[in-house]
Structures are given as C-alpha cells and as structure tokens.
Amino acid sequence: MIRIDNLKKSFGDFCAVDGITFSVEPGEVLGFLGPNGAGKSTTMKMLTGFIKPSGGTVSVFGHDIEQAPLQAKKIIGYLPEGAPAYGDMTVHQYLGFIARVRGFSGDEQQSRINRVVEQLALQAVLHRPIDNLSKGFKRRVGIAQAIIHDPQVLILDEPTDGLDPNQKHQVRELIRSLSKDKIVIISTHILEEVSAVCSRAMIIANGRVLADATPSELEARSRYHHAVTVELDTDDNVQSAIEALPGVKAVEISGSIPGRFTLIPNDDSSVFNALTGLVAANGWEVKELYVESGRLDDVFRDLTTTGDNREVAE
Numbered sequence: 001m002i003r004i005d006n007l008k009k010s011f012g013d014f015c016a017v018d019g020i021t022f023s024v025e026p027g028e029v030l031g032f033l034g035p036n037g038a039g040k041s042t043t044m045k046m047l048t049g050f051i052k053p054s055g056g057t058v059s060v061f062g063h064d065i066e067q068a069p070l071q072a073k074k075i076i077g078y079l080p081e082g083a084p085a086y087g088d089m090t091v092h093q094y095l096g097f098i099a100r101v102r103g104f105s106g107d108e109q110q111s112r113i114n115r116v117v118e119q120l121a122l123q124a125v126l127h128r129p130i131d132n133l134s135k136g137f138k139r140r141v142g143i144a145q146a147i148i149h150d151p152q153v154l155i156l157d158e159p160t161d162g163l164d165p166n167q168k169h170q171v172r173e174l175i176r177s178l179s180k181d182k183i184v185i186i187s188t189h190i191l192e193e194v195s196a197v198c199s200r201a202m203i204i205a206n207g208r209v210l211a212d213a214t215p216s217e218l219e220a221r222s223r224y225h226h227a228v229t230v231e232l233d234t235d236d237n238v239q240s241a242i243e244a245l246p247g248v249k250a251v252e253i254s255g256s257i258p259g260r261f262t263l264i265p266n267d268d269s270s271v272f273n274a275l276t277g278l279v280a281a282n283g284w285e286v287k288e289l290y291v292e293s294g295r296l297d298d299v300f301r302d303l304t305t306t307g308d309n310r311e312v313a314e
C-alpha cells in the first residue's frame with residue numbers, strides 16, 4: 001500500500017501542498033480532482049520522489065521515498081505532467097532506452113517493448129521521432145514507458161489530456177484492466193473520467209483534501225441526487241402543479257426545450273412516484289423521464305468555490 005502522512009510542499013513563502021494524509025490499497029484507482037494550481041501535480045511529484053517534500057512522509061509498499069528511493073521507484077511507473085520524453089529518439093529507441101534503464105536486456109527487453117506497443121497501439125509510429133508525433137501519440141508513448149516494467153504502483157498525471165474520444169476510451173479501458181492488482185493514481189480535470197475509471201476520488205484545492213469518497217458517494221452530495229427530469233408534451237400549464245408536489249424543493253425549467261423540467265427533491269425524498277402519479281392522473285404524454293444519481297460538477301463547484309477555496313477556483 002501507499003501511505004502518505006502530513007505531506008507538505010512550499011515554494012518560498014507559497015504553500016502548494018498543505019498537509020495531505022491518506023493511504024491507497026492495491027485494486028484502487030484514486031483520482032485527484034482539483035482546479036488549476038490545486039497541488040495535484042506537486043503531490044504526485046513528491047509521491048514519485050521527483051521532488052523533495054518540505055514535510056511529511058511517503059511510504060510505498062514499506063519503502064520510504066526519501067530513505068529508500070531506489071526500492072520505491074522500482075515499483076512505481078510515472079507519467080509526468082505533459083508526458084516529457086527525449087524528442088529526437090524514435091518511439092522504439094525511447095522505449096528501448098527506458099527498458100534498459102529499468103534493467104531489461106535481450107529478449108526480455110524486446111518482449112516488454114512489444115507488449116506496451118500493442119497495449120498503447122503504437123505500431124504505426126514506432127520508428128518516428130517522438131518530436132514529430134501528435135499530442136495524443138506522445139501521451140500514449142508516455143503511458144507506455146510508465147508501464148514497461150509492470151509496476152505495482154502507477155501514477156499518471158492527466159493521462160488522457162490531448163487524446164481524441166476513441167483514444168480516451170482505450171486508455172481508460174487500459175487503466176481499468178491494469179488496476180486489478182495495482183495501485184493507480186491519476187489526476188484529471190475531466191469529471192466524467194472520475195466516474196468512468198476511479199473507484200475513489202479526492203477533491204483537492206489550495207493544497208488540501210476537501211473530499212475523499214467514492215464517485216457515487218460524491219454524487220450523492222449533489223442537489224441533483226435523485227432529481228427527476230421530465231419532458232411533457234402538453235399544452236396544460238403544468239409548472240405550478242409540479243412545484244406543489246410533496247417532496248419537491250425546487251423546479252428548474254429547461255431554457256431551450258418547452259415542457260421540460262428538473263425536479264430537485266428535498267433531502268432524502270423521492271419525487272418520482274408523486275410525479276408519475278400526477279402525469280398519469282392528467283393523461284400527459286411523456287417524451288422523456290429519468291432519475292439522476294447526482295452531478296459531480298455540482299459537488300466540485302460547491303466544494304472548490306466556497307470560503308477559502310474561492311480564489312483558487314476562479
């Protein structure tokens with residue numbers, strides 16, 4: 001497991017990471033979510049031994065990152081922010097170089113290169129210089145070098161940044177498949193990515209952890225948890241009847257689609273039965289009807305734009 005205790009980083013007078021404590025077990029995919037400048041990359045750089053903490057400790061499967069950096073780094077794969085690489089090398093040369101640095105030679109080296117080339121679909125660019133690749137391919141090369149030694153811990157800073165939707169889907173599938181027996185920590189700005197791949201999400205702002213929960217627990221904190229959206233095909237004036245339903249806290253009207261309403265429930269209420277009862281009693285035609293589990297963007301905004309966190313998020 002990874003155990004992080006009271007981790008801190010200051011740059012001069014500025015505190016970028018302000019005492020973060022958590023642990024992660026194999027099988028977990030932990031997502032760091034936060035506004036720009038929240039401290040996600042700085043935390044990852046300290047977890048991987050890339051920069052020295054100003055305070056606190058990081059232990060990776062029992063190896064302290066400062067006391068035993070080689071043992072810790074052997075079992076970590078790291079995709080740094082922006083996926084830096086040696087741009088004048090071809091993909092094949094670069095992966096060969098990384099494999100050698102990781103201690104592989106001969107057939108073992110080649111079979112490891114072949115495996116990651118296959119996993120990241122790099123065949124078409126294998127003999128091209130990395131500098132000439134598109135942003136998406138560069139990112140895939142970055143992920144390939146991070147997994148070449150089949151590490152127990154994978155730390156990926158914005159792994160899908162710059163990828164097209166198909167590539168995003170592929171990389172998320174890969175992360176999911178790798179995560180079965182590994183610890184995976186990713187940072188992302190993409191909220192849908194958290195629901196798609198993370199078993200746990202940590203919202204960070206101003207170098208502090210504001211929330212640490214499963215994506216569905218976070219969604220349940222949203223005002224849209226159990227909200228019902230309905231689109232009705234009727235000329236009746238339905239809004240006041242919907243607003244008067246028991247358990248309804250507020251009704252939002254869709255600006256662009258007539259007859260479409262979102263019913264926000266009071267805490268722990270369900271408005272679904274009351275709404276369907278009203279619709280049936282009046283014989284209104286339903287064009288669309290669904291219940292939401294909640295909205296992560298709503299929770300993210302709430303947490304990161306209140307109180308001390310306002311400055312960071314704006």
Ligand SMILES: Nc1ncnc2c1ncn2[C@@H]1O[C@H](COP(=O)(O)OP(=O)(O)OP(=O)(O)O)[C@@H](O)[C@H]1O
Nearest residue numbers: 011014016034035036037038039040041042043081
């Ligand atoms: N080497 C450095 N010297 C001075 N300040 C730094 C340094 N590295 C990071 N910072 C500052 O620390 C804060 C946290 O930066 P960090 O890159 O960790 O944020 P982040 O959450 O990863 O943001 P983003 O989502 O934009 O990548 C920022 O205000 C950044 O400007």
